Amino acid sequence: MSKVIANIRLFFQGAVLSYIALFHWLRPSQYIATKVVGPLAQILFFTLMGKFGTSGESADFYIIGNAIQITALSGIFGVTFSLAGDRWNGTLPYLFGTPANRMTMFLGRAVIHIIDGMFGVLIGFTWGVTLLGLDLSNTDPLALLLVIAVTTFSTSGLGLLLGSLSLITRNVMFINNTAYFVLLVLSGSNIAIDRLPSALQAVSNVLPLTRGIASARAIINGATFRDVRPAMLEEIGIGMIYITFGYVLFRWIEVLAKRRGTLEAM
């Protein structure tokens, strides 16, 4: 019993501390620039480009797509930096030296970013409603909130996998940014999935966000959560798969690093 309590404590303490550590360098002004102004600019850019184009999608298509996609800021960048930070700050050997439960420690890194990511999406929707006239009158707010929560969870799963990769590569910024922009193209946030070539549609199908964005659009158009439940279950499954891969990689890196004595080496 005491072991379970210790793990729960580790989970929440690890989550809070990793988030505080992130704000050791991420100042409030940077947070506002990245999480409040940046998303507005991203939504505006793609919505305006969509308005200028003639691809037939409405402004709402881009507003909803980009508002949900903003969760990748926390899910990809936040989660990855939480794991990569240990390597940069030289605390990775201590982390691997503790007897703490690895799964608890690993998942704890993502939990606050899931909450922060949901908050980011809500900011995106606030911009959409107040500045761009997004109509939420047919929307079930609870269903939309659930969709946002599930999507943020699955995106953070990808973040955990990329975070594990950041322990063995020097190019974490390259990987993060590429993942973020690939999601912009393939998740359906700016290009309708059925317009993509079939090979890319297949890739889109195994990415987080894809089902989340489609479900959010459906909910805003009046669908109920029951309608999008199968897609949400799949989205949770995709998130779990990424978390599993990330965790296996995390453990493999630990074992390998201990065996070779290359904890912080490439």
Place this chain on the structure above:
Amino acid sequence: MKLGMWKAYIHVIRLAFIFTLKQAMTDAFVLFGIFVQPLIIAIMALFVLGDQGDEIAIFIVVGSGLTGLWDSVLFQSGSSITRERWTGTLEALVGMPTPLGVIVFGKNLAFVTQALSSMVVSYALASIIFGYPLHVESPVLFILSIIMTVISLVCLGLVLATLFVLNPDVQRWQNGLEFPVFILAGFLFPIAILPQWTTPFSYMLAPYWAAVALHISSSTNPGILEVGLPWIMMGLLSVAYLVIAFWLFKKMLFKARVDATLSGQ
């Protein structure tokens, strides 16, 4: 200033240019900014705007290339002094007889020139993958526009580099400045679709005039007067940016010597 001094400065600019170019090619984040991101933006723009016909393709190539140029100015040129601070080489550079501004000019020239390759990447994508027939309508005017673009963006980079060092709070807005300039400079859509009150902000940005010059010289056959206005504006803005940068450099070095805060805040 003596001729020998000019020669020495040009030599330093050339060396800073070559060294930065080589160093940047090993930085994956730089490669992301000039190759991957413009490519992805070009793909999205081709899907979103592509239905407007073949003639839009060159507009997209130039526009997405400009996003790479702006990213390079914002993230690479803007951090060109900060990065020296992080690596502990700023003191040595400031202590050299060559003014720091000359060295940073060479570095920024490398970043902006290198970022031009994002247009080549977008061109290859639109032409080879998407099969659009691409040609630049006024090649001579386009090349002259590129030269003016490079000069004005290097000068803008000098302002950002000093501003970011003098005020780290401004640098923290670096990420938030990326898309607003994509919008205000009209890289991939005309600024006419923006509210009118934003127009003066666009006019103050060299990237806007660069986009005007490059778009009209690539998509149309403009008269020299038509393309002359953006060139003049880029020239005037370059001078204004240089004056501001000169003042900021002086302020930065004075502050650093008085407060002895070159490597810290």
